[in-house]
Structures are given as structure tokens and as C-alpha cells.
Amino acid sequence: AVGVHTTQFAIREPRHGLYRPVLALAAETVRTALAKEPRPFVMVAGLAGRTEQAVAEAEIAKALGYDTGLLSLAAMPDATDSALIAHCRAVAEVMPLFGFYLQPAVGGRVLSYEFWREFAEIENVWAVKIAPFDRYRTLDAIRGIAESGRDDIALYTGNDDNIVSDLTGSFPVTVGRERKVRTFDGGLLGQWAVWTRAAVELLARCKLARAGDSVNASLLREGAELTDANAAIFDAAHAFSGCIPGIHEVLRRQGLLAGVWCLDTAERLSPGQESEITRVCRSYPSLADDLFVREHLESWLCP
Numbered sequence: 001a002v003g004v005h006t007t008q009f010a011i012r013e014p015r016h017g018l019y020r021p022v023l024a025l026a027a028e029t030v031r032t033a034l035a036k037e038p039r040p041f042v043m044v045a046g047l048a049g050r051t052e053q054a055v056a057e058a059e060i061a062k063a064l065g066y067d068t069g070l071l072s073l074a075a076m077p078d079a080t081d082s083a084l085i086a087h088c089r090a091v092a093e094v095m096p097l098f099g100f101y102l103q104p105a106v107g108g109r110v111l112s113y114e115f116w117r118e119f120a121e122i123e124n125v126w127a128v129k130i131a132p133f134d135r136y137r138t139l140d141a142i143r144g145i146a147e148s149g150r151d152d153i154a155l156y157t158g159n160d161d162n163i164v165s166d167l168t169g170s171f172p173v174t175v176g177r178e179r180k181v182r183t184f185d186g187g188l189l190g191q192w193a194v195w196t197r198a199a200v201e202l203l204a205r206c207k208l209a210r211a212g213d214s215v216n217a218s219l220l221r222e223g224a225e226l227t228d229a230n231a232a233i234f235d236a237a238h239a240f241s242g243c244i245p246g247i248h249e250v251l252r253r254q255g256l257l258a259g260v261w262c263l264d265t266a267e268r269l270s271p272g273q274e275s276e277i278t279r280v281c282r283s284y285p286s287l288a289d290d291l292f293v294r295e296h297l298e299s300w301l302c303p
Contacts, residue, residue, distance in 0.1 A: 044069070050075050051087045051091070059094055062095045067096065068096040068126050068127070069097060070129060073102075077109045081114055081115045084115060085119060088122060097122065097125045098129065099116075099119060101128070102158075103132050104132070108131075108132070110132075111140075114144070116141045117144040117147060120150045120153060121148055125150075126153065127155070127185075128154075129156045129157075130157060130159070146182045149176075151182075154185045155182060163191065163202075163226055164206060165220075165223055166187070167186075167206035168219065169210075190234065190247065191229075195288045196289060197289035197292040198287055222286075225286075232277050233250060237273075241267075242267070245269045245273075249273075253281070254290060254293045254297075255293070
């Protein structure tokens with residue numbers, strides 16, 4: 001998620017030449033890691049801007065070996081559904097699409113059921129990240145995709161305010177006249193930029209709970225704790241303006257970053273956010289992976 005945020009900042013200023021170097025560095029890092037420990041891995045590039053820019057970025061990403069493009073529609077806030085679909089089709093001609101429902105509070109836009117219904121009919125769509133931070137809009141997207149008849153489009157939750165519920169829940173849909181359910185295949189979450197070891201363990205428990213149809217009270221309680229922690233880290237109290245600095249602050253406390261600086265120097269911790277992060281760290285130590293980080297920090301920083 002941090003990589004996605006960084007890429008999106010870079011592509012706000014494409015003429016500064018940041019986009020290609022950022023993607024190239026990420027791709028090189030992935031390939032180096034996979035050479036040591038081979039495993040299935042999909043490289044996803046962030047794509048943004050109006051059609052000309054998004055297509056150009058897709059061409060760069062494809063040339064660098066990326067598998068699919070996470071396509072933000074934030075640059076087209078007033079476009080009609082038909083204009084958005086034409087835009088998506090143009091990018092899909094270059095590389096497979098990873099749809100992105102970004103919450104309006106951080107620059108996204110409302111996307112209708114009708115949009116998602118037609119978007120799912122684009123053959124080169126592989127997956128969708130659903131992150132409107134809104135239950136009604138989440139259901140609009142799931143229903144639109146499912147009712148297109150496509151069951152091969154992977155769904156990922158980006159709703160950091162409802163992580164456990166999304167990962168353990170099932171969503172009823174009607175395809176033709178048949179009643180079915182869709183579920184999230186995983187999460188693409190900014191919250192997972194911190195406390196990642198604990199997040200991996202949580203995901204495994206969510207999958208087991210859903211498979212056994214046995215979501216217990218303790219898991220739901222942990223979901224509520226995670227929502228509270230996310231509110232502090234993402235700075236929900238100030239419309240998420242301190243989201244990226246909040247992530248950096250947690251990583252700084254663990255020794256993984258030297259400071260909370262952002263590429264956009266105007267992005268800073270909001271008033272009271274630091275104390276809120278302290279509160280949730282003290283309240284929910286089981287959500288963190290501080291011990292795991294301490295055990296590996298020296299080898300990670302001084303390989």
C-alpha cells in the first residue's frame with residue numbers, strides 16, 4: 001500500500017520524470033527478492049490521470065514487466081459513466097486492469113452500480129480494489145460486478161475501516177435468476193503497511209473462519225480494535241489528511257523509518273494524531289508486530 005501511495009504521488013507530476021524510476025526501482029526490488037525466494041507474485045502498477053496520461057503510464061508499466069495496472073479515476077471527477085468506461089477501455093487495450101474504488105474523502109469519486117456493471121464487461125479486467133469506506137457503495141460495486149456474470153474478477157477490500165467484516169463476510173447477489181454469494185479474495189489495505197506480520201496472521205484466521213462458517217466473538221472484537229487503531233493511524237478525525245504521515249509515524253517508532261517526512265511536504269501529522277497513535281498502540285498491543293520487527297531490524301537495515 002505504501003508503494004501504491006508513492007506511485008500515485010509520482011504520477012501527479014509526470015513531467016518531472018518520477019514515474020518510470022519509481023516503478024523501475026519497485027520492479028527491481030521484487031525481482032531481487034524473488035530470485036532468493038521464488039513464489040507466485042503479481043506486480044501491480046498504480047495508474048492515474050486522464051486518458052492520455054493513464055495510457056502512457058500503462059505503456060511504461062507494461063514495458064517494465066508489471067502484470068496489471070491499478071487504475072485510479074480521481075482525475076475525472078465530473079466524467080459521466082460512459083466517459084469513464086471509454087477511458088477504462090483505452091487503458092485496458094494496453095494492459096490488464098485492476099479496478100479501484102477510492103474513497104471520495106481522499107480524492108476518489110462516487111462510482112455507481114451501473115458503472116461497475118459495465119466495467120466488469122471489459123474483458124481485460126482482472127481484479128477490483130473496493131475502498132469507498134462506505135457499506136452502501138461497497139455493495140453497489142460487488143453487486144454490479146457479480147451481476148455482470150463475471151465470477152473470474154478477483155475482489156479485494158480496501159476498506160481499512162471494516163477489515164475483518166469484509167474478509168470474513170459473504171455478500172448475496174443475484175446472477176440471472178440464481179442466488180449466489182461473492183466474497184473478498186483478500187485485502188489491499190493501507191493499514192497493512194504497518195504491523196504486517198500480525199496482519200498476515202489475521203488474514204489467515206479470517207480465511208479459516210470464513211471457510212468454516214464460524215466467525216467468533218473474539219475475531220469480531222479484534223476487528224473493532226483494528227478499526228479504532230486505523231482511525232488513529234489514518235487520521236479519520238481530520239478527513240484522513242494525516243494518513244501517510246500516520247503510517248510513517250508507526251514505522252518510525254519501530255525503527256523502520258528515520259522520520260515521518262513525505263514527498264508532499266504539506267502532508268504532516270494532524271493536531272492530536274500523535275497522541276491518538278500512542279493511545280491505540282497501548283490499548284491494542286496484540287495488533288502490533290513490534291517484537292518481530294525488533295528481532296529482524298538489524299538484518300533488514302544492515303544486510
